[in-house]
Amino acid sequence: MPVKNRFAEMLPEITEWRRDIHEHPEILFETHRTAALVADKLKEFGCDEVVTGIGRTGVVGIIKGKTDKSGRTIGLRADMDALPIHEETGLDYASKTPGAMHACGHDGHTAMLLGAAKYLAETRNFDGTVAVIFQPAEEGGGGGREMVDDGMMDRWSIDEVYGMHNWPGVPTGSFAIRPGAFFAAADLFEINVTGRGGHAAKPHDTIDTTVVASHIVLALQTIASRNVDPVKQVVVSVTSFETGSHAHNVIPETVKMKGTVRTLDPEVQDLTEARMKEIVEGTAATFGAKAELVYKRNYPVMVNSEEQTEFATEVARDIAGDCDEAPLVMGGEDFAFMLNARPGAYILVGNGDTAMVHHPKYNFNDEAIPAGCSWLAEVVERRMPAA
Ligand SMILES: [Zn+2]
Numbered sequence: 291m292p293v294k295n296r297f298a299e300m301l302p303e304i305t306e307w308r309r310d311i312h313e314h315p316e317i318l319f320e321t322h323r324t325a326a327l328v329a330d331k332l333k334e335f336g337c338d339e340v341v342t343g344i345g346r347t348g349v350v351g352i353i354k355g356k357t358d359k360s361g362r363t364i365g366l367r368a369d370m371d372a373l374p375i376h377e378e379t380g381l382d383y384a385s386k387t388p389g390a391m392h393a394c395g396h397d398g399h400t401a402m403l404l405g406a407a408k409y410l411a412e413t414r415n416f417d418g419t420v421a422v423i424f425q426p427a428e429e430g431g432g433g434g435r436e437m438v439d440d441g442m443m444d445r446w447s448i449d450e451v452y453g454m455h456n457w458p459g460v461p462t463g464s465f466a467i468r469p470g471a472f473f474a475a476a477d478l479f480e481i482n483v484t485g486r487g488g489h490a491a492k493p494h495d496t497i498d499t500t501v502v503a504s505h506i507v508l509a510l511q512t513i514a515s516r517n518v519d520p521v522k523q524v525v526v527s528v529t530s531f532e533t534g535s536h537a538h539n540v541i542p543e544t545v546k547m548k549g550t551v552r553t554l555d556p557e558v559q560d561l562t563e564a565r566m567k568e569i570v571e572g573t574a575a576t577f578g579a580k581a582e583l584v585y586k587r588n589y590p591v592m593v594n595s596e597e598q599t600e601f602a603t604e605v606a607r608d609i610a611g612d613c614d615e616a617p618l619v620m621g622g623e624d625f626a627f628m629l630n631a632r633p634g635a636y637i638l639v640g641n642g643d644t645a646m647v648h649h650p651k652y653n654f655n656d657e658a659i660p661a662g663c664s665w666l667a668e669v670v671e672r673r674m675p676a677a
């Protein structure tokens with residue numbers, strides 16, 4: 291069974307929605323226009339219930355099947371937020387907001403889920419209920435966590451959740467997935483080093499925090515190479531290094547660093563946090579300085595449930611003829627909070643040979659829409675077959 295014909299027919303309309311959303315990107319929880327557009331469309335499609343303001347700016351639409359003998363509810367989730375990137379695509383529908391851009395394809399995810407919602411509300415060819423979930427703040431803000439904390443899963447008795455992300459490098463319209471750990475836990479840290487500032491020509495009178503902080507940066511790299519089992523994964527990246535001095539001739543009293551840790555295993559996560567604290571405090575002490583680590587666990591590991599992943603794979607295979615095994619991704623994914631709350635699966639749909647997500651020249655590939663929409667709709671129709 292290839293893509294559903296209905297979505298081939300709807301392609302121009304869904305593409306138009308996608309490009310409109312693309313032109314008006316909104317960051318984190320500020321997805322007001324997008325959420326309003328989504329809510330209006332869901333009402334227009336005849337959803338049985340449309341609720342805004344879930345997890346601040348999230349939207350949930352409820353579509354009831356022809357029957358409800360199963361008593362089951364499936365959640366389909368898309369993300370709506372953009373990134374603080376200045377768009378360089380030169381497209382005629384490029385971002386109208388300087389410094390904001392749909393560089394992760396969430397415009398495409400939102401449009402595809404709207405397309406699936408329109409079709410499901412039209413046909414209702416299933417036995418149960420669908421919750422279409424549109425979340426804000428996937429890009430680091432934890433919008434998925436907020437929606438779960440808002441009681442979404444219990445409020446609509448959601449049994450399973452399914453999500454989808456486009457992926458450059460995977461052929462357009464084909465799919466890739468993996469069971470178990472898929473996206474990494476994404477933690478944030480800050481390191482504050484305090485020494486003694488002074489004249490750059492009299493270093494012996496100072497405790498030079500730039501030298502101390504530089505040693506810390508290098509020593510942190512030994513966690514991956516010397517502490518963690520080489521067959522397991524960890525990334526420790528210091529991404530910001532800011533000294534308290536902006537002069538050529540002043541040794542700064544303080545240095546502030548920021549960065550991220552990515553892991554796929556709770557034991558490795560614990561070990562990494564513990565070693566970071568020892569390295570930060572111990573290295574500073576060696577030089578007579580002080581340093582503290584502030585470590586924040588942000589997104590947990592995103593784990594695909596076995597059974598639902600097998601089912602999701604079958605659906606993808608029937609649409610695209612095949613479904614590849616996706617590689618592990620050390621990026622974080624907010625859908626982890628929904629998958630921690632309910633069993634489900636997250637799949638990648640091919641975006642073809644385009645720039646990678648988060649690149650200023652990236653663009654969602656509209657040719658992926660029929661396959662993406664078909665998968666979303668088929669998940670519902672096959673998981674809760676019409677009675
Ligand atoms: Zn992203």
Ligand SMILES: [Zn+2]
Binds near residue numbers: 394395396428455647
């Ligand atoms: Zn994304």
